[in-house]
Amino acid sequence: xxxxxxxxxxxxxxxxxxxxxxxxxxxxxxxxxxxxxxxxxxxxxxxxxxxxxxxxxxxxxxxxxxxxxxxxxxxxxxxxxxxxxxxxxxxxxxxxxxxxxxxxxxxxxxxxxxxxxxxxxxxxxxxxxxxxxxxxxxxxxxxxxxxxxxxxxxxxxxxxxxxxxxxxxxxxxxxxxxxxxxxxxxxxxxxxxxxxxxxxxxxxxxxxxxxxxxxxxxxxxxxxxxxxxxxxxxxxxxxxxxxxxxxxxxxxxxxxxxxxxxxxxxxxxxxxxxxxxxxxxxxxxxxxxxxxxxxxxxxxxxxxxxxxxxxxxxxxxxxxxxxxxxxxxxxxxxxxxxxxxxxxxxxxxxxxxxxxxxxxxxxxxxxxxxxxxxxxxxxxxxxxxxxxxxxxxxxxxxxxxxxxxxxxxxxxxxxxxxxxxxxxxxxxxxxxxxxxxxxxxxxxxxxxxxxxxxxxxxxxxxxxxxxxxxxxxxxxxxxxxxxxxxxxxxxxxxxxx
Ligand SMILES: [Ca+2]
Numbered sequence: 486x487x488x489x490x491x492x493x494x495x496x497x498x499x500x501x502x503x504x505x506x507x508x509x510x511x512x513x514x515x516x517x518x519x520x521x522x523x524x525x526x527x528x529x530x531x532x533x534x535x536x537x538x539x540x541x542x543x544x545x546x547x548x549x550x551x552x553x554x555x556x557x558x559x560x561x562x563x564x565x566x567x568x569x570x571x572x573x574x575x576x577x578x579x580x581x582x583x584x585x586x587x588x589x590x591x592x593x594x595x596x597x598x599x600x601x602x603x604x605x606x607x608x609x610x611x612x613x614x615x616x617x618x619x620x621x622x623x624x625x626x627x628x629x630x631x632x633x634x635x636x637x638x639x640x641x642x643x644x645x646x647x648x649x650x651x652x653x654x655x656x657x658x659x660x661x662x663x664x665x666x667x668x669x670x671x672x673x674x675x676x677x678x679x680x681x682x683x684x685x686x687x688x689x690x691x692x693x694x695x696x697x698x699x700x701x702x703x704x705x706x707x708x709x710x711x712x713x714x715x716x717x718x719x720x721x722x723x724x725x726x727x728x729x730x731x732x733x734x735x736x737x738x739x740x741x742x743x744x745x746x747x748x749x750x751x752x753x754x755x756x757x758x759x760x761x762x763x764x765x766x767x768x769x770x771x772x773x774x775x776x777x778x779x780x781x782x783x784x785x786x787x788x789x790x791x792x793x794x795x796x797x798x799x800x801x802x803x804x805x806x807x808x809x810x811x812x813x814x815x816x817x818x819x820x821x822x823x824x825x826x827x828x829x830x831x832x833x834x835x836x837x838x839x840x841x842x843x844x845x846x847x848x849x850x851x852x853x854x855x856x857x858x859x860x861x862x863x864x865x866x867x868x869x870x871x872x873x874x875x876x877x878x879x880x881x882x883x884x885x886x887x888x889x890x891x892x893x894x895x896x897x898x899x900x901x902x903x904x905x906x907x908x909x910x911x912x913x914x915x916x917x918x919x920x921x922x923x924x925x926x927x928x929x930x931x932x933x934x935x936x937x938x939x940x941x942x943x944x945x946x947x948x949x950x951x952x953x954x955x956x957x958x959x960x961x962x963x964x965x966x967x968x969x970x971x972x973x974x975x976x977x978x979x980x981x982x
Contacts, residue, residue, distance in 0.1 A: 517846060518805040519604065519709045519869050523574070524785060524841070525567065525616065525718035526830055528815025530822040531782060532841030539822045541779060546790035550809060553852050554845030559859040562813050564902055565830055565837030567646060568620025570812045570862065575599045577866030577882040579899065582982040587901040590620030593629050597982055598879070600866045601636025604709040607875045612639040612699055615692050615713035618646055624665050626678060639677060641695050645670040648715055650723035651739050653683040653691065660742050661756050669760035671740070687725050689716045693788040697795040704799045712792065716785040719764040721777050721819040728780035734773050737763070766818055771929040778820030803847045806872050808865055811840040817931040827934040827952045833900050833907045833918035834934050835952055844887065846872070859909060860887055861898055881982050899974050904939065908971045912947035915967035941968065
């Protein structure tokens with residue numbers, strides 16, 4: 486097929502799918518603003534735009550965002566935990582191309598470009614607010630992983646796995662023996678080349694306030710804003726009082742170095758002791774954990790509403806491309822729910838990698854639509870690039886533009902996570918994944934996966950999204966075919982980036 490025919494077919498397909506005219510000359514149109522919103526550890530069932538969401542979940546502002554555009558009920562991240570997933574999301578590549586061990590800390594190589602770098606080169610003004618996490622080189626300004634060193638003009642947030650929601654001041658950091666533990670982190674936020682202390686305020690609100698301010702300031706130029714909330718990641722119980730009241734659950738005291746007792750291997754007085762205590766089931770039990778989680782999520786949803794209102798007020802709502810995604814599946818030990826999927830964060834079961842996702846762009850994307858194909862977080866970079874008019878010439882990008890090709894029936898998706906792996910092709914998924922509870926036993930909200938060994942399991946996800954019926958023994962040829970596909974992909978691509 487020659488190029489012009491291909492282009493004509495593609496243009497018609499886009500016009501049909503997204504209700505826009507194929508005749509329009511994109512170069513004469515104003516480039517869209519781009520807002521990438523990332524939530525943290527949000528469960529598949531904890532996103533009310535999806536059918537069959539948990540009945541106790543109400544996220545009306547996420548519904549408003551989703552109804553203005555397209556939802557993706559089969560959206561995957563490239564890893565079941567924060568850091569590698571975010572590496573894939575930011576680069577459009579499977580992070581195990583360069584991190585062959587498929588670890589918690591892939592980092593960001595100098596040669597791998599990020600979305601922010603592409604957009605900055607194209608003339609966008611860029612900012613990141615919230616969490617920055619590549620699993621390595623935390624808390625440092627002088628590394629590739631720091632947002633100012635991979636395409637962002639501005640950064641306000643934290644470079645760590647997690648941050649306290651309430652304790653964001655210099656004063657508390659001074660009194661804490663371990664403000665920069667690997668996971669446990671509190672104190673002032675990193676702001677460009679220095680720190681910004683917040684003696685008061687709740688982190689989800691702070692990030693939104695700063696994002697709204699950014700939108701107002703940059704309203705006259707195309708901007709790329711990444712708003713990466715740490716909600717709904719633990720420490721999940723830290724929620725403003727009005728939400729605790731709504732979900733009828735008691736407040737738990739904030740960390741105080743003078744009164745913190747020892748916990749596990751963590752010394753008395755340490756923030757690590759507080760963090761560990763409340764990231765495991767025990768100090769908080771299942772039923773209350775779910776309430777804290779729902780309260781935390783409700784606050785996040787209200788904040789999403791605030792940023793949507795701000796875009797509308799500035800007249801930017803029509804021509805802003807918003808991508809919303811969770812960085813991995815819900816963590817049952819923090820009260821998330823992934824039903825009807827199996828398992829959750831930390832594993833390659835569907836509950837670990839299939840996540841809430843929606844795209845809104847009223848000027849281009851048809852409202853109220855659903856993409857029924859299976860897509861990946863690596864698709865976000867090519868999608869945003871296309872919207873911004875950026876041509877990608879890098880042959881090792883694993884994603885594709887979701888606004889040009891809504892189908893996903895014949896592509897191969899691959900996952901590598903420690904000694905586990907998975908592939909998806911059509912309705913089929915082959916994986917050797919095992920059980921992984923993370924930091925504790927499965928909660929009442931955990932749907933127990935069917936196996937805890939590393940043998941190969943085959944599922945037809947169209948008929949069996951919960952991965953209950955292992956077809957491996959019945960279909961050895963399909964197992965072989967998918968195993969070969971995985972092996973071939975690895976031999977052709979690992980180490981190339
Ligand atoms: Ca996460």
